[in-house]
Amino acid sequence: MRELTYNEAAIEALVEEMRRDPKIFYMSTDPIGPLLKEFGAERVRATPITEAAFTGMAIGAAGCGFRPIADWRQVTFCFVAMDQIVNQAAKIHYMFGGQVHFPILFRAAVGGGGQVAAQHSQSPYSMFMNVAGLKMFLPSTPYDMKGLLKTAIRDNNPVISFESSRLNTRKGPVPEEGYTIPLGKADIKRDGNDVTVIALAWLVHEALAAAEELAKEGISVEVVDPRTLVPLDTEGIRRSVQKTGRLVIADEAGPTAGFSAEVAAVVTEDATTFARLAAPVKRVCALQVPIPYSPVLENHVFPDRKRIIAGIREVLQARKPAAAA
Amino acid sequence: MQTLSPNLPPEEQREMLRRMLTIRRFEERASADYLAGKIYGVVHCYIGEEAVAVGVCSALGPGDRIISTHRGHGHCIAKGADLNRMMAELYGRQTGYCKGKGGSMHIADFGIGMLGANGIVAGGLAIVTGAGLAAQMESKGGVAVSFFGDGAANAGPFHECLNIAATWKLPMLYVCENNLYAAQTPAAATHALSDIATRAAGYGIPGVVVDGNDIFAVYQAANRAVDRARSGGGPSLIECKTYRWRAHTERRGQPDLRDPAEVEAWKAKDPIAWLEQQLREQGYLDDAGMGAIERDVMSALEAAVAFAEASPFPLPEQATDDAFAA
Numbered sequence: 190m191r192e193l194t195y196n197e198a199a200i201e202a203l204v205e206e207m208r209r210d211p212k213i214f215y216m217s218t219d220p221i222g223p224l225l226k227e228f229g230a231e232r233v234r235a236t237p238i239t240e241a242a243f244t245g246m247a248i249g250a251a252g253c254g255f256r257p258i259a260d261w262r263q264v265t266f267c268f269v270a271m272d273q274i275v276n277q278a279a280k281i282h283y284m285f286g287g288q289v290h291f292p293i294l295f296r297a298a299v300g301g302g303g304q305v306a307a308q309h310s311q312s313p314y315s316m317f318m319n320v321a322g323l324k325m326f327l328p329s330t331p332y333d334m335k336g337l338l339k340t341a342i343r344d345n346n347p348v349i350s351f352e353s354s355r356l357n358t359r360k361g362p363v364p365e366e367g368y369t370i371p372l373g374k375a376d377i378k379r380d381g382n383d384v385t386v387i388a389l390a391w392l393v394h395e396a397l398a399a400a401e402e403l404a405k406e407g408i409s410v411e412v413v414d415p416r417t418l419v420p421l422d423t424e425g426i427r428r429s430v431q432k433t434g435r436l437v438i439a440d441e442a443g444p445t446a447g448f449s450a451e452v453a454a455v456v457t458e459d460a461t462t463f464a465r466l467a468a469p470v471k472r473v474c475a476l477q478v479p480i481p482y483s484p485v486l487e488n489h490v491f492p493d494r495k496r497i498i499a500g501i502r503e504v505l506q507a508r509k510p511a512a513a514a
Numbered sequence: 515m516q517t518l519s520p521n522l523p524p525e526e527q528r529e530m531l532r533r534m535l536t537i538r539r540f541e542e543r544a545s546a547d548y549l550a551g552k553i554y555g556v557v558h559c560y561i562g563e564e565a566v567a568v569g570v571c572s573a574l575g576p577g578d579r580i581i582s583t584h585r586g587h588g589h590c591i592a593k594g595a596d597l598n599r600m601m602a603e604l605y606g607r608q609t610g611y612c613k614g615k616g617g618s619m620h621i622a623d624f625g626i627g628m629l630g631a632n633g634i635v636a637g638g639l640a641i642v643t644g645a646g647l648a649a650q651m652e653s654k655g656g657v658a659v660s661f662f663g664d665g666a667a668n669a670g671p672f673h674e675c676l677n678i679a680a681t682w683k684l685p686m687l688y689v690c691e692n693n694l695y696a697a698q699t700p701a702a703a704t705h706a707l708s709d710i711a712t713r714a715a716g717y718g719i720p721g722v723v724v725d726g727n728d729i730f731a732v733y734q735a736a737n738r739a740v741d742r743a744r745s746g747g748g749p750s751l752i753e754c755k756t757y758r759w760r761a762h763t764e765r766r767g768q769p770d771l772r773d774p775a776e777v778e779a780w781k782a783k784d785p786i787a788w789l790e791q792q793l794r795e796q797g798y799l800d801d802a803g804m805g806a807i808e809r810d811v812m813s814a815l816e817a818a819v820a821f822a823e824a825s826p827f828p829l830p831e832q833a834t835d836d837a838f839a840a
Contacts, residue, residue, distance in 0.1 A: 214651070231651070236678065237674070237677060237678055237681070239674040239677070239678060241640060241670060241671055241674055242640045242643065242671060242674035242675050242677075242678050243640075243678070244640065245637075245639070245640020245641045245643065245644060245671065245675075246640055246641070246643050246644030246647055246678070247644060248640070248641045248644060249581075249629065249640070249641035249642055249643060249644020249645040249646075249647070249648065249658075250644040250645070250647055250648045250651075251644075252624060252629060252641070252644075252645070253579065253644070253645050253648035253649075253652075254648070255648055255651065257644075272634055272637060273637075273640060273641075276633075276634050276637060277632075277634075277637060277641060281630070281641075282836060282838070282839055283615060283836050283837055284612060284615055284616050284620045285611070285612050285615075285616060285620065285622040285624075285630055286610070286611060286612035286613035286614075286615050286616065286836060287613075287835070287836030287839065288611075288612075288622060288623075288624045288625075289624045290839040291839070292839075321837065322837065322838070324838070345839040345840065346838050346839050
């Protein structure tokens with residue numbers, strides 16, 4: 190099968206959808222070359238540096254029957270548009286009693302590893318997961334990127350495509366023929382029996398490397414990529430943990446009230462899954478600090494395959510304490 | 515107030531009066547029912563500012579779109595919203611515009627181009643600018659109107675939207691309802707220029723100040739701006755000087771720091787009484803005609819209240835309906 194990069198897969202999805210549906214148009218402070226070339230400046234609009242305005246304009250145009258794509262580029266740039274995202278986009282369909290649909294795709298690069306420091310490196314998806322009314326996903330492969338992005342563009346709600354900066358140039362197989370991937374469906378990236386690692390984006394690849402390493406010792410690691418954050422595939426997550434009885438959650442964001450905390454809750458509040466847990470849940474997350482610049486500091490802040498391996502060893506050695514008599 | 519009649523047919527001028535009176539009577543009733551505990555949360559009344567909404571909306575067609583503020587009843591009624599569904603929404607009923615999920619601050623009717631009241635000051639400016647972009651892309655000659663207050667004119671979205679609308683020549687009217695106070699804070703304490711309209715020059719678009727209590731002046735300014743927008747000339751800023759008769763909200767004991775003499779002076783410039791007088795002077799209205807309008811307005815209002823009272827509350831479990839669109 191041919192290979193595309195993560196970024197190429199995204200552009201291919203956008204091009205295919207924009208060809209299919211003339212109601213789709215694109216707004217961003219810097220238009221993407223291939224889109225601009227094919228669709229022109231009317232449908233691929235260069236905006237002033239005004240994320241608040243073009244985010245709100247996407248909402249208004251969506252309410253009038255268009256299907257806008259608003260590209261914030263770095264997720265950190267959308268923080269100036271939080272009123273439009275949180276008070277307007279997320280609430281407007283529900284608050285007005287579902288009168289009309291607001292199909293909007295927002296795009297935002299997340300993660301670190303680029304030595305661009307705190308204001309250009311962040312993984313704040315749990316902030317958005319906490320807001321009712323937004324769907325969102327974070328793919329780990331070019332295949333998932335294309336399939337999820339196409340589904341998101343066709344969804345009748347505001348959907349945020351979080352995209353990992355570290356993975357932009359990473360290649361992977363993408364079929365020539367068309368396909369979509371439903372939102373809300375986790376993918377088992379590696380089958381295993383001894384421990385489940387739930388990971389997102391770049392850390393899926395680190396978890397797969399960790400699993401490969403531990404396989405040499407006879408440890409069988411299952412790697413599950415939820416792919417979609419809202420709606421979260423709680424059944425898929427629980428099914429894997431019920432099978433292995435042990436869980437490590439790897440996330441490029443910090444742990445506090447984060448995606449990892451949500452997954453831990455999903456697993457432990459379900460009686461069947463909780464009963465199958467043989468050890469406490471382990472989170473392998475970024476340190477709870479803004480992302481620093483110097484590579485020595487940045488690498489220390491982020492989890493990697495070594496920390497995932499350490500986390501796996503910890504849950505394999507741990508035992509669930511017997512219930513108090 | 516010297517503006518001449520805009521040469522509109524008498525029945526259209528009487529319709530302006532009927533709509534303004536509908537807004538006033540609707541809100542008088544909403545306030546009373548709020549104090550009686552039949553309407554919940556918070557209610558912001560537009561009384562005193564009716565000429566702005568009705569004057570601007572009289573210059574629009576059914577395909578044009580508007581967005582409102584937290585003080586939104588007037589814009590809804592001016593654009594032709596259904597009083598029954600409005601009152602039912604205030605009463606928190608299933609039959610309300612938002613099925614009881616929005617209340618006074620969030621009434622919308624996308625079917626008539628009313629894109630919603632909005633509880634965040636300056637929150638609607640960018641959304642309706644997107645409706646202006648939609649109208650431009652649709653190429654059907656539609657325009658979009660942003661109603662906002664003097665408070666919103668100091669917020670970032672005002673500047674960001676005027677800039678982008680001017681640059682893209684969007685078919686927009688930005689209508690500032692300058693009622694001289696942002697909640698309790700006098701306008702003079704929050705911006706250095708006395709006229710918000712002068713800011714239009716900074717974006718390269720026309721900006722005009724009009725007497726917001728003179729519906730003919732508002733209508734004529736809106737008409738000019740609509741013509742410009744429809745013909746591809748881009749957006750305009752219209753500042754309507756007006757005044758809110760009542761406190762910021764209808765909450766009992768709500769402080770009102772304004773000078774009572776100032777409030778009384780503005781009440782003497784009642785936009786409804788002024789239009790009534792204009793119509794009488796032109797021979798378009800007599801006592802019988804005025805009585806008929808009053809009866810018509812009151813019977814529609816009583817019907818709306820009866821509809822709301824007879825409507826069921828939502829079922830509790832409907833709280834999770836419409837969380838996402840299908």
